[in-house]
Amino acid sequence: MMEKNQINKLVNELITLIEKGNAHVSLWDATAKLPADLRGVVPESLPYSIWQLVEHLRIAQKDILEFSVSSEYKEKEWPKDYWTPAHEQVSDEEWENALNEIRDDQKQFFALLKTETNDLFAAFPWGDGQTLLREALLIADHNSYHTAEIVVIRRLLNAWK
Incomplete structure (x- = not known):
């Protein structure tokens, strides 16, 4: 069993990975x-x-x-529920609202990670063996994958550093 200090270090590393990307x-x-x-x-193309x-x-x-907090979680339909249709014009309000919602949801997820009564390694009773640790790694992995795609698109559009 990991000590409280080790758990705290792991939680901090997970938060940094999700928030800042590390490498x-x-x-x-x-x-x-x-x-x-x-x-x-x-x-x-x-x-x-x-x-x-x-x-x-x-x-x-x-x-x-939502999956990580609720036994009442309802699975979404892939890919329909996970992708929005293309539209050329995206208002500043839409853009900022989306980014703010990502930030706010990350803060909520970080609070889950920091809650001492939440066992990072315990399987959710409503899942198929998923744990809070696994969901944190999933967020980090998924976000980094698509963040790299954003960088590639920016390069293709001559809008990167």
């Missing part, structure tokens, strides 16, 4: 200073825009959070 760019860096007119652009990726991250992360 890769964070979502916040990948989306910073993106020209508004490029949010909805779908580059040639790619299936989605940066907006669709941000929305997918928002939806998937919220789904993971």
Whole structure:
């Protein structure tokens, strides 16, 4: 059994991984200073825009959070419920609301990780063996994968550093 100090260190590492990316760019860096007119652009030979990726991250992360807190969780239909249709114009309000919701859901998930009564290694009674640790790693992995896609699209659109 891990000591409380070790658990706290693990939780802090998980939070840093999700929030800052460690060895890769964070979502916040990948989306910073993106020209508004490029949010909805779908580059040639790619299936989605940066907006669709941000929305997918928002939806998937919220789904993971909901699964992690509720035995009443209702599974979404893949892929229909996880991807938004393309649209060229994305308002500042839509953009900021999506990014703020991602941040807020991360804060809620971090609170779950920090709650001492939550066992990182215990399987959720309503799942198939998933644990809070597994869900944290899933968020980190999924977000980093799609964040890299955002960077690639920005490069294709000549909108990266």
